[in-house]
Amino acid sequence: MTILALLFVLNPPAVATIWLSYPKAIGLREGQRLLLMIAGAAALLLLLASLFGEPLLDAFSVSDSTYLIAAGTVVIFGALQGFLGFGLRPNADTLGWLGVATLTWLAGPPVLFTVVALTLDYGSLVSIVAIVLSVALVIGIAGVWFFRVRERYGMLLGLARRIFAAGAALAGVDLIRQGVLAI
Amino acid sequence: MNHPVLSIVAVPALIWVAILGIVRVVIAPAELCADGSALAFRSTAQDASNWLVVNQREDGSYVYEYNRETDDFPIAYNVVRHAGVTMSLYQVAGRLGDDQAFTAAENGTAWLLNNMVYRDEWGGPTNGSNVKVGSAALMTIALAERRLLTGETVHDDAMRALGEFMRVQQKPDGGFYTKWFVDTESMDLVSTSAYYPGEALWALAMLHEAFPGEGWDEDAWQTADFVSLRRDDVEDVPFPPLNDHWAAYGFAEMAEWQLADHHTDYARRLAARFSLFIRFEAQKTDEGVNLQVRGNSRRSSALGTWVEGMAALWRLSMSDERLSDISDEILEQAQCGSELLAERQLDNDHPPLEAGAWFIDGVTRMDDQQHAISGLLYTADGLDGRVQREPDTEAAP
Numbered sequence: 001m002t003i004l005a006l007l008f009v010l011n012p013p014a015v016a017t018i019w020l021s022y023p024k025a026i027g028l029r030e031g032q033r034l035l036l037m038i039a040g041a042a043a044l045l046l047l048l049a050s051l052f053g054e055p056l057l058d059a060f061s062v063s064d065s066t067y068l069i070a071a072g073t074v075v076i077f078g079a080l081q082g083f084l085g086f087g088l089r090p091n092a093d094t095l096g097w098l099g100v101a102t103l104t105w106l107a108g109p110p111v112l113f114t115v116v117a118l119t120l121d122y123g124s125l126v127s128i129v130a131i132v133l134s135v136a137l138v139i140g141i142a143g144v145w146f147f148r149v150r151e152r153y154g155m156l157l158g159l160a161r162r163i164f165a166a167g168a169a170l171a172g173v174d175l176i177r178q179g180v181l182a183i
Numbered sequence: 184m185n186h187p188v189l190s191i192v193a194v195p196a197l198i199w200v201a202i203l204g205i206v207r208v209v210i211a212p213a214e215l216c217a218d219g220s221a222l223a224f225r226s227t228a229q230d231a232s233n234w235l236v237v238n239q240r241e242d243g244s245y246v247y248e249y250n251r252e253t254d255d256f257p258i259a260y261n262v263v264r265h266a267g268v269t270m271s272l273y274q275v276a277g278r279l280g281d282d283q284a285f286t287a288a289e290n291g292t293a294w295l296l297n298n299m300v301y302r303d304e305w306g307g308p309t310n311g312s313n314v315k316v317g318s319a320a321l322m323t324i325a326l327a328e329r330r331l332l333t334g335e336t337v338h339d340d341a342m343r344a345l346g347e348f349m350r351v352q353q354k355p356d357g358g359f360y361t362k363w364f365v366d367t368e369s370m371d372l373v374s375t376s377a378y379y380p381g382e383a384l385w386a387l388a389m390l391h392e393a394f395p396g397e398g399w400d401e402d403a404w405q406t407a408d409f410v411s412l413r414r415d416d417v418e419d420v421p422f423p424p425l426n427d428h429w430a431a432y433g434f435a436e437m438a439e440w441q442l443a444d445h446h447t448d449y450a451r452r453l454a455a456r457f458s459l460f461i462r463f464e465a466q467k468t469d470e471g472v473n474l475q476v477r478g479n480s481r482r483s484s485a486l487g488t489w490v491e492g493m494a495a496l497w498r499l500s501m502s503d504e505r506l507s508d509i510s511d512e513i514l515e516q517a518q519c520g521s522e523l524l525a526e527r528q529l530d531n532d533h534p535p536l537e538a539g540a541w542f543i544d545g546v547t548r549m550d551d552q553q554h555a556i557s558g559l560l561y562t563a564d565g566l567d568g569r570v571q572r573e574p575d576t577e578a579a580p
Contacts, residue, residue, distance in 0.1 A: 061213035066462055070211040077202050109199050183458040183512040 002118045005171030006134045009075055009110045011082050012141035013160035018102050039139045042106035046115045050127040053116030064120050065182035071113040072175030078110025082165030209476055214465040216519035221563035227525045228559040230539035231552040232275040236287045237535045243294030245549045249536050252545035262310045264550045266321035271553040273328040277574025278560045295322050305351050306344035313362040316352050319345045320382035327389035331573045346390045349383050357409030377418045380410050381429030388436035411449035424452050428492035435495040438502035447505045454496045454513050457489045461520040483541035487554025493517035494561035501570045514565045521562040524555045
C-alpha cells in the first residue's frame with residue numbers, strides 16, 4: 001500500500017499540469033533535458049530521504065509508529081494541495097522556474113514523508129527501486145501528456161489530478177491506520 | 184511578493200513549514216523514552232512495594248488513598264483493588280524474595296478470607312453488600328500466586344469456591360454478571376463490567392493450571408472467546424480493543440493451550456493499543472503547549488496497566504510463533520513505559536506516606552503502586568529474557 005501511496009502522492013497529472021502551464025516556453029529538446037534534470041534531482045532527494053530517514057526519526061525522538069501517523073497527516077495535506085491545484089500554475093515566465101515548481105512537487109514534504117514510510121516498511125533497497133520506478137513513471141506519464149496530448153484534454157487532466165489526489169488522501173488515511181495499529 | 188521566487192517557492196515553503204510545525208507539535212512530539220535497566224525497574228518495584236507494606240493497617244487492609252497536599256485519607260475502600268494489591272505483593276515476594284512483602288500479602292489475604300461469604304459451593308469476598316466477580320477473580324489470582332510461591336495447598340478450597348462463584352456468574356455467551364447482592368440473595372442482572380471478564384479469564388486459567396482436569400479450562404476458553412470476539416461490542420467500546428491488561432495476562436497464561444487464530448489476532452491488536460497509549464504518554468512533558476495538546480500525565484495505575492499488558496503480551500509472543508514478529512517491539516514499549524514509571528516515582532527521601540508512590544494532583548491510590556509493581560517486575564523479567572511468569576520455588580520466603 002505504501003508503494004501505491006508513493007505514486008498517488010507523486011500525482012503524475014499534477015506534474016503534467018505544471019508543464020502545461022508553459023506550453024510556449026518549452027521546446028522538445030529543451031523539455032527532454034529538463035525532464036532528465038528534474039527526474040535526477042528529485043530521485044537524488046528521495047534517495048537521501050530513504051537513506052537518512054530513520055536516523056532523522058531517531059534524532060527527533062519519534063518512533064516508527066508515530067511517524068506513520070505524522071506521515072499520513074502530511075500526505076493528507078498534500079492530497080488537499082493536489083485536489084485544490086495549489087502551486088500548480090506558478091506565475092513565472094522563465095523556464096527555470098518550471099523546473100523548480102516541478103521539483104517542489106516531486107520531492108515536496110508529502111513525497112519525502114512517503115518515501116521514509118516506504119523505507120520503514122520495506123528497507124532502503126526496495127524503497128530506492130520504488131523511487132526510481134515511480135519517478136520514471138511520473139515523468140513518463142507527464143511527458144506523454146505534455147508532448148502528445150497537450151491542452152486538448154485539459155479538463156480530463158484536472159479530473160485525473162483530482163482522482164490521484166483522492167487516492168493520496170486514502171493513502172494518508174491508511175498510513176495513519178498503520179501507525180495506530182503498529183507497535 | 185510579486186517576484187516569481189516568492190510565489191513559486193517561498194509561499195508554498197512557508198505553508199509547508201507551518202504544516203510540519205503543527206504536525207510536530209500535535210501529532211509527533213518527541214517520545215521521551217530512556218533505556219531503563221532490569222535492575223533499576225526491580226528497585227523501583229521494591230520501593231513501591233515498601234509503600235504498600237509500610238502503609239498497611241493492622242487489620243490487613245491498606246491505605247486506600249492519600250492526599251499529600253491536604254494530608255487526608257478519604258473514607259473509601261475497594262475490595263477488588265485490595266485483592267489486586269495483595270496479588271502484587273505476592274509477586275514481589277516471588278520475584279524479589281522480599282519477606283516483608285510476603286507478610287503483608289498474608290495479612291491482606293487474611294483480610295479477604297475474613298470477609299468471605301459462602302453460599303452452597305461458591306464463595307467470594309464481600310464489602311458487606313455484594314460479592315463482585317472482579318474481587319473473586321483477583322483474590323483467586325492472589326491465592327494462586329501464593330500457591331506457586333509456597334507450594335502450600337492450604338487455600339485450595341477457597342480457590343475452588345471462588346472459581347465456582349465465577350462459574351455461577353458466567354453467562355451463556357461467556358461474559359459475566361457482575362455481582363451477587365448479599366442482602367437480597369440475588370444476582371445483579373443489569374450492570375456490566377468491561378474489565379471483569381479479563382480478570383476472570385486470568386483467574387480461570389490460573390485455576391486450570393493449579394487444578395488440571397477439573398474443567399476450569401472450559402470456562403476459560405468460553406471467556407477467552409467472549410473477550411476476544413464480543414466484549415468490545417457488549418461494552419460499546421468506542422475505539423476497540425479495550426485496553427485490557429487482565430486479558431493479556433489471561434492469554435499469556437494460556438499460551439501453551441494452543442490458542443485459536445482469533446485469540447492471537449486479538450492479542451496483536453491489544454499490543455498495538457497499549458503501544459499507542461504508551462507512546463502518547465511518552466510524548467507528555469506536562470508543560471507549555473505540550474500540556475495543552477497532550478494533557479497531564481496519567482496516573483500510574485493507568486500507565487502501569489499498559490506496561491503490565493505489554494509485558495504479558497511479550498511472554499505470549501515468545502511462546503506463540505504467530506506473534507514472534509512483534510516480540511522486540513512489544514518489549515521496547517514495555518521498557519519505555521517502565522522508564523516513565525521509574526522517572527515519576529517519588530524517591531525514598533520523602534516521608535513514608537509518599538516514598539515509593541506515584542502522585543497525580545497530590546493524590547496516590549493503592550493500585551497506583553500495584554499496577555506499577557507488576558508492570559515493572561515483568562518488564563524487568565522480559566529484559567532478562569525470562570519468559571516464565573511464575574516465581575522460582577526457591578524464592579519462597
